Amino acid sequence: MTSRSTKTLIAAGVLLATSAVSAIAGPLADRIAAGEPIRIGFSNVPIWGYPDENGDAKGFVNEIALGILAEMGYTNIETSVTDWGGLIPGLQANRYDIITGGLYILNSRCQNIAFSEPIATAGDAFIVPAGNPKGIQTFKDILNSGAIMVTGAGYNTIESAKKEGLGDDQIMQVPGPSEMLAAVKAGRADAGGMTYFEANHFAETNDDIDVTDPAALPDWTQNYVGIGFRFEDADFMAEFNKAVASYVGTDAMMESVAEYGYTTSNLPGDKTAEWVCANR
Structure with missing residues (x-):
């Protein structure tokens, strides 16, 4: 040419x-x-x-x-x-x-x-310590047990948690997914609220982490x-x-x-x- x-x-x-x-x-x-x-x-x-x-x-x-x-x-x-x-x-x-x-x-x-x-x-879910010792499946479970949820700053799960009655004292905000995983693994939080895609990824790559069932959350959390x-x-x-x-x-x-x-x-x-x- x-x-x-x-x-x-x-x-x-x-x-x-x-x-x-x-x-x-x-x-x-x-x-x-x-x-x-x-x-x-x-x-x-x-x-x-x-x-x-x-x-x-x-x-x-x-x-x-x-x-x-x-x-x-x-x-x-x-x-x-x-x-x-x-x-x-x-x-x-x-x-x-x-x-x-x-x-x-x-x-x-x-x-x-x-x-x-x-x-x-896509739906949301929680990462929890293996065995899910506090039996967390929903935001209400976090509320009623007095547990701490960690999630990302700007994540939709903040709005969802507050809609279900959680106050700021039960919501820990961190920059992103890796910090959320670290908080749960270190025991600083009892559950990490995130998308099911993220939660399932962490459960598959960390033996000491489980993922909850996204179907346990209200239909309005489907996004x-x-x-x-x-x-x-x-x-x-x-x-x-x-x-x-x-x-x-x-x-x-x-x-x-x-x-x-x-x-x-x-x-x-x-x-x-x-x-x-x-x-x-």
Whole structure:
């Protein structure tokens, strides 16, 4: 291939990319049109979103998000890791264009950022010492036994626990999953409230840890996962949602997330982000 031909193809590619975003308004569309990468922020959460040994984005939420963007024709992606509590502030401060990593769509979060249509559904559970000495299965069990629950700062389990009657004196907040595991193993907490994906991962990799049954928790603790955007990128998110509809549940997507334990039972069904924002 001649140099002139290569330059022609590159020019055509730039023209196509520019045309694709020309009808989309917002800061992210401007970045794409300028040839800048789409910046994805995520936290180090087992199974959901984490960096591998090379720093590449792994976890089923990242796999799905990257797959959707690829379907849209976007492969110029830059990823970075931050504390869980820094995801939404980082998006609002324009440090990221999209945030992944397993954000549940919650009414309280919907006041601050926009969510894509759901890409997964998942329940919560607790990690407890092997044998579950305090018989903890629910938030009510923690409340009635006077136990201490540890969870991550910014986790949905804080809202859930308080809804079930727990006060701040029974809720220990730490930066993330590894600190939660450490608190339970050291006896500083009696249970660690987190997603079932995280809890099951810890139980499988730690002989002195068990995981509780997520079905023991109330139905309203079943949550839906979305991808976070700034409100001003609503046009881009609308195009993203079109790709969500055509990609989520496909053989290609299911193959990409199989290693993380995502199965057809985790597909979001017909629930919309609007419904979830109003009901969670």
